[in-house]
Amino acid sequence: MSLRRFPEVVRNLDQVLNITPDDVDILATKAVIAQAEGDLPRAAALLAPLHPNADDSFLLETKVYQAILERRPAPAIARLKEILAKPDPALGYNNGELRFWLGWAQGVAGDHAAAQETWRQARSELEPFLKEQPDNYGLIGVMALTSMALGDKAAALALAQKAMAMTPIEKDALDGSAALDVLARVLAQAGEPDRAITAIQKLLSIPAGGFFSVGIPLTPALLRLDPMFDKLRNDPRFQKLAQSEAPKAADK
Incomplete structure (x- = not known):
């Protein structure tokens, strides 16, 4: 997956599905690959x-990411609201993470006031867990994106850079690149196009993990589709990166 050899990965997944055709995780992984290829x-x-x-x-x-990429988030918003109406304490900080996703979906839907309120609640839910787990880079990443969504650029950058320092690419290619993915997303929204594009160029040039889903790496197709990169769309450097292509898996 990290090498973006998606056709090869899909062939391997299909072999598993031949044995266990209802394997939900395998089906979802195929969907993630289709997203990465831009085949919504x-x-x-x-x-x-x-x-x-x-x-x-x-x-x-x-x-939820599918709904956001399609920019038709209404069903995802309804489902997340249903879940978060009675959050399960056993899920720990995942409730705050789901609330981040709800805010993102609301923002994509154009309900910016609701999104801001949701993100404020997400931050308040995530903060106690971050105090308990200060070295949890996944939690740090969610908090960085939530802070950026709330317009707190300084906090978002500090958190993203902390995640980078904790998991340098030189020591851990997958987790390190996932942290760089977060930094690229923060920079893209923070009005830092030069640094954002440098980070994106790095991510596209190496075997990488991604912050979302099963660590799917950032791809040109996701650059074209993901709303977090909207502020870069008029930059010719970004346009060039978004037009390069990875090999596509065959339909099955």
Whole structure:
């Protein structure tokens, strides 16, 4: 996956599905790959029959991300509100993470006031966990993105850079690149196009993990689709990066 050899990965996943055709995680992983390739109809078809519960964060976030990439977030908003109306304490900071996703979906829907309120609540839910788990780079990443969504550029950059320092790419290529993914997203929204594009160029040039879903790496297709990069769309350097292509998996 980190090498972006998606056709090869899909062939391996299909071999598993030949044995266990209802394996939800494998189907969701195929959907994530379709998202990374920019094939949203194929991803939607794979995800449509899957109905995750709150404790299946991978599948749930994959479905929400699909709605965000399609820029049709209404069903995702409804589902997240339903889940978060009675949050399960056993899920720990995942409740705050889901609330970050809810705010993102609300923002994409144009309900910016609701998004801000949701993100404020997400931050208040995440903060106690961050005090207890100061070295949890995944938690730090969610808090960085939440802070940026709330317009707190200084806090977002400090958190993203902390995650980078904790997991340098030289020592851990996958977690380190996931932290760089967070930094790129923060910079893209923070009005730092030069630094954002440098980070994106780095991510596209190396075997990488991504911060979302199963560590799917950033791809040109995701650059074209993901709303977090909207502020860069008029930059010719970004446009060039977004037009390069990775090999596509065959439909199946």
